[in-house]
Amino acid sequence: MKKVSLIGILLMTTILMVPTFAEAATETWVVMHGRITSYGLTPVALGWCGAHAKVGEWARVRAFWVPMIPQQPPEPPFTFSFYAAKLVNASIVELNYGGNDFYVFGLWDVFSVTFDYYGEHNFTITVTPLADDAEGALTVPNLLPGESFTIDITGVELITGEVRFVCLRSIEIPMGDCSGPTPGMADRRVDIHDLVHVAKAYGSTPGLLHFDFSMDFDFDFRVGLSELTTIAANLGREY
């Protein structure tokens, strides 16, 4: 009887002493930039897509494309029109999902945007919604530069593009890295190069010199204080 009790106590002690290994908290961050090449069957003259995501949690995807080469006269007045798509709510943000390296599913807004410029920073902007909270997915079968991706949104023609830049990290990828020692080339650190790159475009809108969708972080079609403060908040961070 005593032996049984002793063995029982020993067993209990052994079980309690076995260390419980908590699964290490791993997180994956993804940044992908790509060039949009076609909208339905129409080749795209100018287009860009940017995705910034924390896998399993959230994603920020934006895209713009201009089907025709803009005929921009040197002096105003002139018109600049483009399409823009924005992921407003992501429900699936995964790597290796359904045979795709990177997959984002959620609700999207799609607009047709026209800027009419009259000179001296005077312009009017006309935004026409094409889709509002429409289901759609960004699908990247191979998350490598040079490979293709698609954005398929209900009610909108298929958007196809080519991956240009990919960055996967297990640490947070901060917003704001849009330049480096080579202007316009991200260098995986947020510093004065990014601040100056955005500052040069300060006040610019699509169709004007220095404007670049990759530095319009809040996607309001204007490079302003919001972009500068985003960089300022992340100054000194590397990834």
Add this chain to the structure above:
Amino acid sequence: MNRKFVSFTSALIILFLVMSLYKPTVEVASGSPTTAIFVNPPTSTAEVGQTFSINTTIFDVVDLYGWEFRLRWNSTLLDVVDVTEGNFLKQGGNTFFAKKINNTEGYVLVDCTLLGDVPGVNGSGTLATVKFYPKNQGESILDLYDTTLLDSQERSIIHIANDGTVTINVPNPVGGIWIPVNKLELLAPYIGIALAISITTLVTIVFVKRRKKVTEIHSQVNSQR
């Protein structure tokens, strides 16, 4: 033999001439050889508990559009209270100024840029002013590092960076020098006077009371008679 030698020598001379005319096409960052960013004044003296400021100054720069620097110090001796923008870059137009103060590790990261498609600023002046609060006595280097200057074409401007130092002393008492004083000796006359007054008062009180008593006895004796 001689002819061969002459041909070889001529070929060598031509080669040297061609090489001397060749100019490399590698793009070199702009900047005057004397462009410098430095802590001004280079040496400071401060007292514990009394704030002091240093400037970060630029010298002889051409087309400065944006700048960034980090300044490191001994965090056991100093805290940074504030960093403010200097006047230099503002000469070129509107600016955006950003700072990150880390008093735990003892460094600041400061950035500033002009806004819009404007040319950079030329010359010399103050980029920023850093205000410190000295906590303890000692000497600290004010290490200016990771300095970046960019021109209006987003190119780096070659420059040198010079650090500063600060010596922190314990403050002297206000009003002069320390003289040891014997308090008893200093107060002796006053104690004497106070004692004399007290004794006189006591003697007077006793005298008056005795006098009063004698008078009362006399009056009682007179009334009995």
